Amino acid sequence: xxxxxxxxxxxxxxxxxxxxxxxxxxxxxxxKIGSGFVTDEGLVGGCAYDAHGAAISDAxxxxxxxxxxxxxxxxxxxxxxxxxxxxxxxxxLLRLRKDMELxxxxxxxxxxPALAASSSLKQEVVEGLDILIVRELTGGVYFxxxxxxxxxxNGQKRGIDTQVYDTFEIERISGVAFELARxxxxxxxxxxxxxxxxxxxxxxxxxxxxxxxxxADVKLDHMLADAGGMQLVRWPKQFDVIVTDNLFGDMLxxxxxxxxxSIGMLPSASLGAPDVxxxxxxxxxxxxxxxxxxxxxxxxxxxxAMIASFAMCLRYSFGMVAEADKLEAAIAAVxxxxxxxxxxxxxxxxxxxxVEMGDAIIAKF
Amino acid sequence: xxxxxxxxxxxxxxxxxxxxxxxxxxxxxxxKIGSGFVTDEGLVGGCAYDAHGAAISDAxxxxxxxxxxxxxxxxxxxxxxxxxxxxxxxxxLLRLRKDMELxxxxxxxxxxPALAASSSLKQEVVEGLDILIVRELTGGVYFxxxxxxxxxxNGQKRGIDTQVYDTFEIERISGVAFELARxxxxxxxxxxxxxxxxxxxxxxxxxxxxxxxxxADVKLDHMLADAGGMQLVRWPKQFDVIVTDNLFGDMLxxxxxxxxxSIGMLPSASLGAPDVxxxxxxxxxxxxxxxxxxxxxxxxxxxxAMIASFAMCLRYSFGMVAEADKLEAAIAAVxxxxxxxxxxxxxxxxxxxxVEMGDAIIAKF
Ligand SMILES: CC(C)[C@H](C(=O)O)[C@@H](O)C(=O)O
Ligand SMILES: CC(C)[C@H](C(=O)O)[C@@H](O)C(=O)O
Numbered sequence: 001x002x003x004x005x006x007x008x009x010x011x012x013x014x015x016x017x018x019x020x021x022x023x024x025x026x027x028x029x030x031x032k033i034g035s036g037f038v039t040d041e042g043l044v045g046g047c048a049y050d051a052h053g054a055a056i057s058d059a060x061x062x063x064x065x066x067x068x069x070x071x072x073x074x075x076x077x078x079x080x081x082x083x084x085x086x087x088x089x090x091x092x093l094l095r096l097r098k099d100m101e102l103x104x105x106x107x108x109x110x111x112x113p114a115l116a117a118s119s120s121l122k123q124e125v126v127e128g129l130d131i132l133i134v135r136e137l138t139g140g141v142y143f144x145x146x147x148x149x150x151x152x153x154n155g156q157k158r159g160i161d162t163q164v165y166d167t168f169e170i171e172r173i174s175g176v177a178f179e180l181a182r183x184x185x186x187x188x189x190x191x192x193x194x195x196x197x198x199x200x201x202x203x204x205x206x207x208x209x210x211x212x213x214x215x216a217d218v219k220l221d222h223m224l225a226d227a228g229g230m231q232l233v234r235w236p237k238q239f240d241v242i243v244t245d246n247l248f249g250d251m252l253x254x255x256x257x258x259x260x261x262s263i264g265m266l267p268s269a270s271l272g273a274p275d276v277x278x279x280x281x282x283x284x285x286x287x288x289x290x291x292x293x294x295x296x297x298x299x300x301x302x303x304x305a306m307i308a309s310f311a312m313c314l315r316y317s318f319g320m321v322a323e324a325d326k327l328e329a330a331i332a333a334v335x336x337x338x339x340x341x342x343x344x345x346x347x348x349x350x351x352x353x354x355v356e357m358g359d360a361i362i363a364k365f
Numbered sequence: 366x367x368x369x370x371x372x373x374x375x376x377x378x379x380x381x382x383x384x385x386x387x388x389x390x391x392x393x394x395x396x397k398i399g400s401g402f403v404t405d406e407g408l409v410g411g412c413a414y415d416a417h418g419a420a421i422s423d424a425x426x427x428x429x430x431x432x433x434x435x436x437x438x439x440x441x442x443x444x445x446x447x448x449x450x451x452x453x454x455x456x457x458l459l460r461l462r463k464d465m466e467l468x469x470x471x472x473x474x475x476x477x478p479a480l481a482a483s484s485s486l487k488q489e490v491v492e493g494l495d496i497l498i499v500r501e502l503t504g505g506v507y508f509x510x511x512x513x514x515x516x517x518x519n520g521q522k523r524g525i526d527t528q529v530y531d532t533f534e535i536e537r538i539s540g541v542a543f544e545l546a547r548x549x550x551x552x553x554x555x556x557x558x559x560x561x562x563x564x565x566x567x568x569x570x571x572x573x574x575x576x577x578x579x580x581a582d583v584k585l586d587h588m589l590a591d592a593g594g595m596q597l598v599r600w601p602k603q604f605d606v607i608v609t610d611n612l613f614g615d616m617l618x619x620x621x622x623x624x625x626x627s628i629g630m631l632p633s634a635s636l637g638a639p640d641v642x643x644x645x646x647x648x649x650x651x652x653x654x655x656x657x658x659x660x661x662x663x664x665x666x667x668x669x670a671m672i673a674s675f676a677m678c679l680r681y682s683f684g685m686v687a688e689a690d691k692l693e694a695a696i697a698a699v700x701x702x703x704x705x706x707x708x709x710x711x712x713x714x715x716x717x718x719x720v721e722m723g724d725a726i727i728a729k730f
Binding site: 141144149155196199201226251 | 566
């Protein structure tokens with residue numbers, strides 16, 4: 001197969017440990033099926049700040065832009081709590097999203113049958129859960145200007161953030177949601193706060209128009225984001241695809257992730273628009289979990305979310321659908337065998353570390 | 366006892382039905398213990414729009430400002446989905462909050478023992494849950510300017526909302542949270558997105574300073590709002606008091622409400638600053654549930670959230686702590702007796718309507 005350039009950014013905390021398992025997997029795939037992956041590696045987050053005073057260097061940004069896909073671990077930790085806002089670990093991730101124009105963040109929340117019992121929700125509420133949150137990732141309050149703290153004197157400061165959405169941004173993200181819904185249960189729920197926010201009014205209007213103009217075959221519902229959060233907790237199976245803005249997507253996807261019983265399991269894909277000529281999308285794949293500094297370096301982190309993110313990479317960046325299916329099946333099979341990292345351990349199961357979990361999945365692949 | 370002026374705004378949907386039960390209760394208290402309540406009534410929401418083209422009239426606003434406390438039902442419904450943004454039903458509620466300067470929204474999420482089984486969460490996760498969300502209510506993205514939709518030409522529009530917080534606003538809301546924590550388990554968790562929002566950076570800074578200067582005896586934690594939402598779903602009992610901004614408070618309090626098994630049970634209080642001379646706070650009490658137009662007029666709505674809101678009114682506006690305790694005990698007793706409205710019905714329980722539920726609570730009081 002053709003050479004495929006992967007740029008790896010393991011980051012901080014448990015990021016490198018989880019990424020190490022994906023590296024083993026990549027080598028195994030190159031050997032076994034000649035998949036032709038070529039990898040390069042860079043720094044992002046706190047480790048990048050330590051190395052060169054920025055959350056990602058321009059050189060690494062350039063490599064990320066040139067790669068066929070970026071695999072991202074996690075960033076942040078108490079060590080960098082006091083670094084200046086502009087170079088905090090998260091700034092690296094936000095720059096990647098913005099400069100690569102990764103406007104579409106896909107966050108599946110799938111409840112693996114073997115884990116249904118470990119959710120804080122009742123088993124019947126989450127068993128078989130399979131929803132997809134499509135979050136807008138390059139707009140809204142994350143990037144709008146002005147974004148600043150003003151000193152008003154008299155001991156008073158003013159903190160300002162700006163939520164901005166343009167028609168084209170809402171159009172393209174809802175287009176992604178409708179397209180994906182067609183490959184699933186054909187149902188999209190759009191969430192905003194149009195009763196309070198003007199950007200919510202526009203969001204609702206543009207999603208409705210996009211639906212009418214191009215996707216009338218898909219079932220579309222609108223829900224206020226607060227009610228949507230409640231409904232996610234009450235009966236999540238009512239949803240198929242949820243499309244929402246950057247900040248609501250941040251909140252709602254974390255809640256959806258928690259429903260499944262373990263955030264250590266969940267992958268995400270962040271995609272750009274298809275290139276006009278090559279049709280290829282820029283893409284970054286990352287686990288939903290964070291850097292978990294409390295368990296970093298102990299060899300107990302769950303590598304599944306990172307491995308499942310690589311499965312999304314196979315599917316969306318390289319069209320290797322059969323391989324992606326096989327990898328996801330390998331994860332489910334290992335869970336069925338009773339193997340568990342500490343975060344998903346329950347009575348009667350076999351506790352394994354990061355490396356053993358990775359090895360077991362690769363062995364099934 | 367001295368005359369106490371209550372201004373009632375039943376609103377739309379199930380609002381009037383729920384309010385009717387509180388009116389009976391008020392009459393009963395006046396008769397039985399001479400509590401001296403005098404009530405007046407006005408219009409808010411869709412019904413106010415129908416009557417005079419605004420979501421609340423200036424005359425009713427004046428009455429709300431003058432009353433000792435306002436009792437609010439619910440607003441909105443499909444009938445008013447297409448009315449102009451400025452006069453939509455919610456605008457009445459937002460004007461009340463803003464003009465009365467009700468900056469502190471108290472939302473207890475309590476899981477009644479009799480209802481623990483009806484939550485979508487596992488019984489052990491929610492049984493005995495008692496958390497209090499303190500939400501900032503007059504600032505943030507709800508009221509910041511600019512808030513507009515701009516026509517950019519070429520079929521493009523831009524929707525803009527502005528999140529603004531000043532030091533004094535964060536100081537006073539966190540003061541309320543710390544004070545209340547001292548009457549509870551002495552633990553406050555502050556939630557924001559300081560990793561993405563400048564207003565979050567300021568929020569974190571001011572809460573930390575307020576704590577250090579005046580409330581160092583209270584345990585204080587900080588959590589990112591997305592992680593906070595996850596933790597609410599994972600293990601809500603780790604929290605005592607949560608303090609957060611207007612928009613995160615909207616999302617998080619709805620999620621917390623859903624954990625308890627029924628949003629039809631939960632009250633809220635919205636309080637202003639104490640008057641410099643009289644020490645009295647302006648106040649509005651309202652159920653967390655909405656207008657539920659689908660079940661309005663059927664006599665099946667759960668009046669408990671509205672009655673429990675009146676219990677908060679007794680407690681916070683009139684210092685009638687014994688009466689508030691007694692009313693809350695009456696609600697619990699009726700549930701223990703097996704009485705249930707449709708929304709909280711489970712096997713073996715006795716289904717009752719709105720009026721019967723109200724009567725049963727009054728009889729126990
Ligand atoms: C790390 C942080 C900046 C990020 C976000 O808020 O988007 C994270 O919470 C996420 O959801 O990917
Ligand atoms: C009705 C609406 C404007 C309101 C809000 O968003 O604050 C409601 O959701 C609430 O939580 O009281």
